[in-house]
Amino acid sequence: MRTPPRWRSVLAPAAMAAALAAAALGGTGAAHADDHDAPHAATPAPAHGPQPAHPAKPDHPAEPGRPQYPGKPDQPVHPAKPEQPGKPEQPVHPAKPEYPVHPDKPQYPGKPERPVHPDKPVHPAKPVTPVTPVKPEYPAHPAKPVHPEKPAHPVTPQKPAYPAKPVKPEYPAKPAHPATPAKPAYPAKPAKPEQPSKPAYPAKPAKPAYPATPAHPATPAKPAYPAKPAYPAKPAKPEYPSKPAKPDYPAKPAYPAKPAKPEYPSKPAYPAKPAKPEQPSKPAYPAKPAKPDYPSKPAKPELPAKPAYPAKPAKPDYPAKPAHPSKPAKPAYPAKPSKPDHPAKPAYPSKPAKPAYPAKPAKPEQPSKPAYPAKPAKPAHPAKPDHPAKPAYPSKPAKPDHPSKPAYPSKPAKPSKPAKPDHPSKPAHPSKPVKPDHPSKPAHPSKPDHPSKPAKPSKGKHSGHEDKGHGGHEGHGD
Secondary structure, rough: OOOOOOHHHHHHHHHHHHHHHHHHHHHEEEEEEOOOOOOOOOOOOOOOOOOOOOOOOOOOOOOOOOOOOOOOOOOOOOOOOOOOOOOOOOOOOOOOOOOOOOOOOOOOOOOOOOOOOOOOOOOOOOOOOOOOOOOOOOOOOOOOHHHHOOOOOOOOOOOOOOOOOOOOOOOOOOOOOOOOOOOOOOOOOOOOOOOOOOOOOOOOOOOOOOOOOOOOOOOOOOOOOOOOOOOOOOOOOOOOOOOOOOOOOOOOOOOOOOOOOOOOOOOOOOOOOOOOOOOOOOOOOOOOOOOOOOOOOOOOOOOOOOOOOOOOOOOOOOOOOOOOOOOOOOOOOOOOOOOOOOOOOOOOOOOOOOOOOOOOOOOOOOOOOOOOOOOOOOOOOOOOOOOOOOOOOOOOOOOOOOOOOOOOOOOOOOOOOOOOOOOOOOOOOOOOOOOOOOOOOOOOOOOOOOOOOOOOOOOOOOOOOOOOOOOOOOOOOO
C-alpha cells in the first residue's frame, strides 16, 4: 500500500525531527557511559534556538490514467477426442500346482565319540653295538736334539724302475674314402635383359645469388684495465725445530748354531729347540717440540673499479632472401622388362656308402685289487610290534531323495491390443492484438533547498574530565 503524496509531505519533517532527537539522546548517553567512578555536577542543558519552518513540499503531479487493454479473443473450441477402445480382458492364469511335502530329515545322532586308542607296545631295547678294538698307542717321540749346522744333502737313491706297460696294439689303417663324384655343371643362366636408359632430367634453374651481407660495424676498442696493486710480501714461515735423533736399538743377540741334520732314511729324534732370547725393551720416544704460531697475514689491498664497456653498435638488418624458382616436373620411369624363368636345378648323384671301421683291439686286463677285510656284521634290530587296529567310525544315515517338482502349466497367449485412432488436428490460435504504447510520465518538480541550521551553543566545562583525556564535552552532541 502506497502513502498518498499529501501525507508523505507532512510526515517526512516529523520523522526527521524524531530521529534527530533520538540521536542526540543516544550520543550523550554513550559519551557518559564510561564515567562511573566520579559523580558529575548537574549542568543545565543550553536552550536551542528556534528551528526554521520547512517549506511545504509541492504536490506530485497526478499520474496519467492507463489505457484500456483490448479484449483477448476467445480460445477456439478443441474438437472432442475419439473414445479409446477398451482393453481386452486378460486371460485367467491357471492355478499353480502345490509343491509336494518334503520328507523330514533324519535325526543325526551327533558327532560320535572318538574311540579310545589302545596303548602302543613298548619297543624292545636296542642291541649293544660291538666294541671297536682299541687303537694301538704310537711310540713316544724322542726328545729333539739341538739343531746342528745344516749338513750337505745326501744323494737321493735312484727310484726303482716301473714295470713295463703292455704294448698298445696298433690300430689297423683306416680305409680310404671313395672319391666324391664330380658336381654336375649348372645350365647357363639366360642373359639379363638390358634396362631401359634413364630419361634425362630437365636442367635445374640457376639459383639466384644472395644479396651481399652488410658489413658489421667495428666494435669499439676494449678499455684498458687499471693496473692491479702489488700484493704485500708474505711473512716468512717459521722454521720447525729440529727433531731429536732416534735412539739406537740394542744389538740383537746371536742365534745359537743349528744342530746337524740327521741322515735319511731313518728319521732321528728332533733335538730340543733352544730358548728364544729375550728382546731388550724399546726405548721411549722423546716428546715432540711445540709447533710455533703462524704470523698473521697482511690485509688484501682493494682492487680498482672495473671500467664501463662502451655500448655496442646496432646490428644492421639482413636483406630479404630471394624466392626459390619452381622445379620442373619429374619424368615418368619406363616399365621394367619381366625376368626370364630360371632353368630347373639338376639332381645330385647319390654318394657311395661309407666303409665300416675295423674293430678296436681289446684292452689288457687290469690286475685284481686285494680284497678288503670283512667288517663285523651289525646285529639285527628286533622286529617292532604291530600297532593295534583303529576302531571303525559309525556310518552317517543316508539322506532321503527329494520329490521331483511338478511341471508348470503353459501360460495362455496375450490378446493383441486394438490400434489407437488418430487424434484430430488442433485449430490454429488467433493472433493476439497489439498492446497500445504507455504515455510518458511527467517529470518530478524540483525540491526547494533546506534552510541552514543555526550554530549550537557550546556546553559549559566542569572539572573531572580533563585528566581522563576526553577534553570536555565539545562535540558530544554532534
